[in-house]
Amino acid sequence: MKNKKIDKQLIKNIAIIVVVYAVVAGLLYGGFLTRQFRSLLVPVCINVILAVSLNLTTGFLGELTLGHAGFMSVGAYTGALITMNLNLPLVVEFPIALIAGGLMASLFGVIIGVPVLRLHGDYLAIVTLAFGEIIKSLINAMSVTNGAMGLSGIELHANYKHFTFVFILTILTIFAIKNMVNSRQGRAVCSIRDNYIAAEAVGIPVSKFKVMAFVVAAFFAGIAGVIYGHNVGTLKPTTFDYNKSIEILVIVVLGGMGSIKGSIIAAVILTILPEVLRGADEFRMLLYAIVLIAMMIFNSSQLKERILANDIVAKFTKVKKEA
């Protein structure tokens, strides 16, 4: 009986993915999207990947991390340098860049893993913040990354013309993280969040799983970075400062710690919102902040609970929220 239920959910999820893809692709390839919205498609996917992967460390492992943009930049630069130097056809070099970018970022995940074993909470948050800044400074100082000038002329392997591929990568990331969370390893990670003393006491090697969560999250952040580089075409160290990390964290918090669906929805909303508000000119950031505050308050209010409990809404959200 339980198997049937899982299958049903899987079918529902696939249906939603197909519908979302069909609508977006229809709009894109049918030429219905303005240039502004067309340029948002890939950033939305990137932010979904970043938010979902950050949720692994912040939501499921329960450690506040402020250095996610650091992993992203490692991936971005690694990927960009590979495609710029490899001159192979797209189908060969871009997957290589993606994997190399992810692996390089996860290597940095291992390095950050060392202090992670000794610290938690606020202390760890500060260390990850510093870690992100160190990566930024390193990139700034190295000649291979062209220092503060940054890289330019990166082939646009991941811009809106390749939306299908980016979309598939995003879906793969979501499924990978989701499956991991529901696995034996994911349970171990969640148990550390809930009570690490008890987790140790039932035989969970806490250190191993903390590092594992960081490494997996860094891997996907690296992939997001590779996509970013090949969407924009230029890379600068300053893009990946702590503002970017905070931006991702805001998405995760708004979507709800430990909620993958929430991360996805929040990533979409918070990527599109600043663009929609562009019409408000100088009030744009003010409005953005106000909307953000309003959403945060709404998200933890009784009003939301009541709306979700409403029969008609419940039916609608049940279908929509499975994603």
Added chain:
Amino acid sequence: MALLEVKNLGISFGGLRAVDDFNISIEKGCLYGLIGPNGAGKTTVFNMLTGEYLPTDGSILLNGKNLVGKNPAQICQSGIARTFQNIRLFSKMTVLDNVKVALHNEFNYSLASGILHLNKYKKTEKAMDERALEILEVFDMKEQANTLSSNLPYGQQRKLEIARALATNPQLLLLDEPAAGMNPNETAELMDTIRLIRDKFDITILLIEHDMKLVTGICEQLTVLNFGMVLTTGTPDVVLNDPEVITAYLGE
């Protein structure tokens, strides 16, 4: 040979000697009680037995193997499981998942098969579900399998903690004040449960408890701790009539 053999165990926190020259020998299958006034060092002994604290001196032998210096996860894998005085459940996880976390070492599959949902994942998860439900059944908690553990009533949270400890397949189970906060009915029920699990899972139990009804009702051996030192050891009726023990609890 006794299952657990603790010799000259001691720990100092700075200048404070919390436990000194603690000796205990527990035979396999025994229901052993560790009692003493508040602050006597009972939980500190538990924390040393489970690797939470590193003893300053002494040895802890389980089946003749020294456990001093191992971390809590390793000690759990060697066969000692525990519950906590202040309940420590995985509060945002379901009852079933709480038990499944404890099955982590017994059932194995790789991260890759977990992420890709390979056959091994499905098979192992199914076996884990079955085993976890089997354990929950013993505690009459099968119906609550999908409840969030923080939503359980207090008595059942205590029971779940014991179920979770048992899921690690221990030889020795340490219960830290299992009856704390329970009403007389719940305590009576708990006594039956403790006896039942000892027989059903064929394990040895060491428990800390203040409820003398429970202690005299089920413990076969007692050790009394006072100011970090062993006051006396023996059967409950002998120990509890010892004038020194009465003085320790009630004063002169």
